[in-house]
Every structure is written in structure tokens, then in C-alpha cells.
Amino acid sequence: MAKDGLNTEFRLVGTRPNRPDGLDKVTGRARYGADFSLPGMLHGAVLRSPHAHAKILKIDTSKAEALDGVKAVVTRADFPEGLEGEDWNLQENTMAGDKVLYDGHAVAAVAATSKLLAEEAVRLIEVEYEVLPHVIDVDDAIKPDAPVIREGASDASVPEGMPPNVVRYMEFGRGDLEAGFAAADLVRENTYKTEATHQGYIEPHACVGQMGSDAKGEMWVCTQGQWFIRKMCCAVLGLEASQLRVTPSEIGGGFGGKTTIFMEPLSLALSRKANGRPVKIVMSRSEVLRATGPTASGSMDVKIGMKKDGTLTAARAEFRMQGGAFPGAPVDMALYCGFAPYKLDAVEHVGYDVLANRPKCAAYRAPGSPMGAFAVESLIDEMCRELGLDPVEVRMKNAVREGDQSSYGPKFGSIGLVEVLEAVKGHSNLAEPLGPNQGRGVASGYWFNHNGETSVSMSIAADGTVQVSVGTPDIGGSRASLSLMVAEHLGIPYEDVRVNVVETGSLGENEPTHGSRATFASGKAAILSTDQAIKEMCRRAANEWGIDPEAVEWADGAAQPAGPNAGKFPPMSIKEIAGKMGETGGPISGHHESLPEGVGASFGAHVVDVEVDPETGLTKILRYLVVQDAGRAIHPSYVEGQYQGGAVQGIGWALNEEYIYGEDGRLQNPIFLDYRIPVASDLPMIDTVIVEVPNPGHPYGVRGVGETGITPPLPAIASAIHQATGARLRHLPMTPQKVRAAMKAQDS
């Protein structure tokens, strides 16, 4: 639902044509990671650690190597030494060195002529382990007697004397906290915990890697970022980046989890050892859950001061997060986002990034923000209830606006939180009466959005149609949005533009499709590329007309004399100019590369109604509303899809999803039967409202929309359950069993 007038300014932007990749996807023609095959290709399989933490005493691969059909076996000995920092982390995560650090950590890999043979060979590899004590929970990992995962892993930010598993420490804020809390009528402090969850993308990781003894190689891979794959594989294997060409496949979901490497370097290492024969590796679902990158788990203390009228006076957050056996838990992002919706004069943040014996976390949709929101938004709701205040009004009263200093430092540019909250207040869902055992919860959410290295080319074909080459894989409909913007800009039909996601040999470096950046950054760069082509087409027309290029303008898909003084010439269409470009100076194209400026942040607010079965504790989602600022919705259906998808992942995180570990440190639920993502019948239709406060930093006002939506569901559902049952759950997930236990504790 756009604000009146906004959509009508455009011919195409804001319409909902079919996505260009749609037919391929619904007919099964689209090529995903596992669909690539090459002549002479081998199949890889990976031996993974059954232990959470163990010393590798010996690896004997002789029996595997002796098996007929086995062409290569690799262990860490096949990787270069001496890496440092994140490169070392990536290498260590790709293949264990002296120790295995989590259940599922790769220990060896095999390439053979069939997948079955490769799997059989893996079973023949003998590994001697010395099992070490392990630690899983973040609060346990910072206890003084916790097993040390890696001596010396801490960076310079960690003060002297902290437990060794604390590898990064941060502290920032402003204002007089004590005075702020003293000015409050109510000060409350609570601890909240979230469990690790997985992105749960439908498509498991898959790649085909080929690497010759000349150190030149190729890779076909399912990824959010082909240049990241190239950079990371080359770092881990000691290769030169330009010698590896990486082609992305279609992608069956990523949500941040496919912005890094897992088994990809193994296919190259195996290929190199197998005389350059290509090696395909396709992960199983249990490998995906055990050995790719879930999100971090968090333990979070929040303290807030509130006046009787709802005004916030001060806030403090201390977050501890584990992101697996390597640094990188998004505790910083969680802290930045937690208080972002609120205008605060006194605020303090403290963060600990902690190691635990779990897989190396990867990005997951607004990394960190959902955890921060769970803690902060839950406490705000609890305080609203205590003071009898309306949770939407309190959010409105304290809402940040353009020009306000954010809780984490920078001043906000144009933002739409107030408009979002207005739209929430006016929505019919809030007027729905609630029955017995039902409750309503409200929460806000925030994501910065991101620009990132961007390189885009476009060119005009001789028939006047247009191709655009981008480096950001299309996860959420970005080809449709980019086509719409370029067609709008050129004044040509949507169908005349084809957007291709290209391989690393075709463009300069591009960051992945992450940070909700593809429609913003590749979109902006595509428009700026198109401007170059338009300029050139105007020059060609001016030449023909014998007038000054400055006297030609581009309108309605054609070069036109700019005003009556320029002379009288009939418009020269893109087709006409393109048709003769061979004689008028050659190909016409445009290119733009930059770190596009003008990122626009996106605020959202969700309202959820639940009903809790008082006897079983089962939560049913009755109604769900997402309201979020898109800046401008280029293709509203795909914006709504992002809102709905984010909400659903958040619902799963809130209610049932979690990594469950046994006493032995092994993951208990590496299968979708027991890792419970919501199924369609668990959900109502997710209602959406698109608020449009245009981002002045983008030609069409685009903000990223992909990530904010996963943030509010966690606290909104906790608050709704509170209203329905009287019980407040501060530890996710809110499974039926936990809700029932909280209700019983309440009764007694």
C-alpha cells in the first residue's frame, strides 16, 4: 500500500510483472548448484568429526586410497601453512588441523568416480582422536574453568584477565547513565537467551570445482557471492584470485548462509590432486545443519529506565554471544540494532564474542538484530504492561526521526519509523477482539542495510533490447526489480531488458547479495550505467541531426531535441539508434562501479495475535501483520515476499527452531524432522503493509527490505504469549513444553 500519488509517477516501478526467472523455476529448468555436471567429473565426500572437541592423533587414509575408483584424498596436509586472521579461520573451518572443534568439522575428503564409492572410501579412513572436554553454551564458555578452545585467539580488544574463550570485547555508549536511571519512574533489568538457528535454505550447498596443476581453475557453485567464493577459496588454498573463475548457479535460498565457504575449497583441492578432473560436492541436509554456518546464540542482560508516561530515560545492554569455534558472533550488530528504534540520551553497550564447540556461524538475515530485539523489545513490553501503557504509543513517543543521533552513534538520515508506527495504529488487525487464551504482541525492528563493492555493466543490442550484467545473485526477485528500474529509466518495455547474474570474469569485484543491498546497490549502479548509454545515444542523435549534444534529451525511450531552440527533429528511438550503431561509432554500453553512497535504513513493526492451548502450551499464530518502510517498492510482490519470509523465519526462531546438543556435544537434530521450521499449515496468511518513505540516496528511493522482517517476530510473539497466558518467556524457543512449564510456574 503506497502513499497516495507515489506509484502514479512511474510507468513500471511499482507494478507487478512476472519475474524473468519464474518460468525456469516453476518448470524445473533453472540450474541450481547440484545440476552442474562435466565430462570426467568425480564426486566428493567428506569425513566429519563425531566429536565436539578432540585432538587428532593420526589419520590413516591408506585403505580409502586403495579402493578402486578413488582418485584423490585430501587432509589438512594438502593445504598451505602460515595463514593468519580470518584466512586462517576459514582454512581451519574448511579442514581441521590439530584439533576438531565441533561435531561435523571436516577431517578429510575423498574424490571418487561415484558418490557411493566416495562415501564408502570415507568410511575406510581411520582417525585416532583424543577426546577433549567441550563447551556448548555461551554462559558456560566464559566460566573460569571452561575448556579452552584456542589459546591466543583473543584480539587486542579483550582486556587483560578475561576468560580465554572471550575473543572480542566491545564497550560503547554516551550520556550519563546513572542520572538517566535516576530520572526514571521504573527501572527494570532482565536476562534473555536465544538459541542458535539455521537459515534453513531449501537448497543444500553444492559445487563443482576444477583446478589444474597450472593453478588455473573454475568453479560452478550455489552462492550469494561469487567473488567472495573466489577470494576465500584462493586464500585458503594459496591461489591467485584472477586464476579462478567462479560462476554462480541459481540459488535456492541463502539468507546470509551462502556468503562464505564451507566445502568449496575441498572440491578444488581434490581436483588438483586428481589431475584436474572436476569434482562435485553436494552436501546432505545433515551436513548442512552440522557443518555450515548457523547463527549465534545469545545471552543478554538489558536494563531500561522509563518514566510513567513511557519516556525512556536510559538503557544498558550487555550481550554475550557464541558464534562457534571461531570469532565472529554478530554481537556488535546486535548491540547496534537493539536500541536503534529509540531516542536515547544515555545508553551503554557491552559485548562479548565468545568461542564454543559449535560450527562457525555465518550471516543470517539481519545478523544479530533479532537477538538484540528479543532482549530489548521484550523488556520494553514488560515495562509497558507494568505501567499500563500502550506498547505502540510508547514506541511512537520514543521513536527516532531524521536527524536524531542513533543509539549506536551516527545521525539518522531520512527514516520511516514514525510512518511505520502510524500505519500499525491504523491497521484493522489491531481492532480485532481477542478471545480467551489469546494475546497480542507488538515489536519494532531495524536493519542498517548496506552498499558494498558494486560493479555493473549494461549494453544495448542491435535490436534495441538491453542486457544488464550484475554480480549479485538473484535470491529474492532482484532481476525483476533491476529490469523494472532500467526499463523505467530508458523508457522501454520491461520485457526488453534482460538482467544476467554473471561470473567473476565479467565484472570487477562485487560483494555478495547480502545486507539487503542488491536492489539498492546493483540497482543504483545499473541506473548510473544506463545514464552513460543514454548520454551516448543522445550524442549519436545529435551527430546525425548536426546539433550540440547538450541540446538533446532522453524521453519516452528516444532521443529528442531539448526544447524548441534545439531544432525540429522527430524523436530517434532506442531501436533506431541501436540499429545503426555499427556505423555511428560502434557498441553502446554503460558501466558503473563504486561503493554506492546513500544507503537507507529500514524500520519495521510487527503485530501478532496468538492463541495458547492452556493444557499443552501450544502456540497458534492467529494473525500476523508486517509493516515496514521499503523506501520505494520497485516490485511490490517481491517486497511483500521478503516481509512474509522474514516474519516466517522469525516465527520459527521464536517457537521451535534451535540447535539441540547432547551431553556428548553432538548435534541431536541435524534433520528437518527435529529441527522444526514452520510448515505452511502452521501459519496464517502474513498480512503486509509497505510504507514508502523514499530514500533520497537512491534514484527511485529504494531501501533494502530483506532483513528487517526477521527481527520483530521473536519479541512480538513472546509478548503475545505473555498476554495470552500471563507468563513471560525470556529464553527461546518458546516450545509448547516451555510455555506449559512457564504457565505452571505462574500458577504455583
Add this chain to the structure above:
Amino acid sequence: MNYHLATSFEEAARIAANAGGTTRFLAGGTDVLVQMRAGMVLPDDLIDLKAIPGTDAMTQLADGSWQIGVAVPGARLGANADLCRDWPGVVEGMELVGSTQVQGRATLTGNLCNGSPAADSVPGLVAAGATVVITGPEGSRELPVEEVPTGPGKTALNKGELISEIRLPARGDNAGDAYLRFTPRTEMDIAVVGCAVSLRLDGDKIVEARVSLGAVAPTVLLVAEAADAIIGTTLDDAALDALAAAASKAAKPISDKRGSAEYRIEIAGVLAKRAAKIAYGRAKGDNK
């Protein structure tokens, strides 16, 4: 692995009796094939039963009882109006298994012989008083369904024995059954607790009842005390409370990733009450 396509139960029994290593029968394959793909079970002999004549038949005999072939897929149960009228609780147990796609293959026999304490169709069969016919090298025998599973993944079948038919008794008048399971999700999930109740009325009074619980012990349970708690009553609140107490008392679950023992014990009682109410309503003529 050797794949055998048996054409009679006797042949299947002979192959199984003579097999050396791990043997599996192949009905719908929705357990066996999944376990093979996951590397959990790698059978040396896989004996396909679907080509045996009659295994896809489902027949109601003149006395009102039912014979269900060992390869009848779950989807066929719900499509049979007479069976749905007679044994709605048995049908709804099978209909909870997996999805439409899974039910195109999955069988009652496979569900029973896979030996999962959480198998969804088994409590309904137990409450119904169903039996199985077993064919083996020494001939045939009949066994009540509740005596087939002996522990997780284990059955009372001896080497070379297999089930050749499932039998459901005649339903008779003024009777109803129901199955409920509790899962965190609405579908594609595994029972935290399952409960089936079958009962017969004389007027408003319950004169016969069988209550069965799933996922609360190493095998599906037949709980006589729970049935006794409602026999002779009109399923008033006191009877329901006694039923819940008896069901909870009979539950001997473990704590695992799917639920704590304490929670399962509590839910066993909740489900028993709810299933009994539905069965009672059905016996009274509700067609829900």
C-alpha cells in the same frame, strides 16, 4: 545388496529365513528407503512384497470385519467410506503419517513393523483390537497388534516371519474411536505423545473401551486402567479426570529432544481426555 521380488508370502518367508545378514521387507519403503539413503541401515537382502497377489486389497467380510493387505497405501484408507465410517480413529492415525505424497506409499504394516514407539497408526489399531496374521517357515499364526512391537525398532517376529495381513474386528453398533497426537507443528512432525480411544455405548453409558498410548514407552501401550476409568460412566468430568490420571500413570516416557518425561506424562492425560470425548461423540452419531 540383493533385491528380491517375492510372489508369495511363503517365498518371502523362505528368502528371509535363508538370508545371512541384515534383512528388510519393502512395503511402501517410506521408512526403509529413507534409512538406506541416510546410511542408517544397509540391508544385505531387501524383499519387496508388493508383487504378492492380494497385498493391495482391502476387504470387508460378511461378518463386518476387515482384512487389509500389507501393501495398501495409507491414502486408500481415507478414500474408503465404509472403513472411515467403521474405524475413523484408525484412518485418522494413518492419515497423520507424513504428507499426501508419503501416504501414497506408506502402509499400516510398515508403520507397525518399523517399530517406532511414536508410530501414528499403531495406537488406533491397538485400541481397535486389531490383529495381524504372521506367515513364517513354520506356517501362520495370529497376534494382537499390541504384541507385535517389543521395543524401539524391534518386533515379535522371528527370523523368516513376516506379516501377511492386518485384521480389524467388526465395528458393531453404538461405537466410536479416535486418535490424537501432540506435535509442536501441525504436520510433518513426530508424535510427542499419541493416544487412541475406542469405546461402545449402551445409551449414554460406556460399556466397552480400549485406550492406547504412543511415544510414552518403548512400545505403544494398551492401558487397561485407563479403559476401566471410563467403563460404566457417561464420560462425565470425574471419569475424564480418572482417565487422564490413569493415562498419565501408565506413561513411562524418557526425556529426549522431543519432550521431557514430565511433559509427556502430562500430555498423555490431556490427549486421553480429548480423544475419549471425540470417540464418545462418534459413538453417539457425530460424524466428525
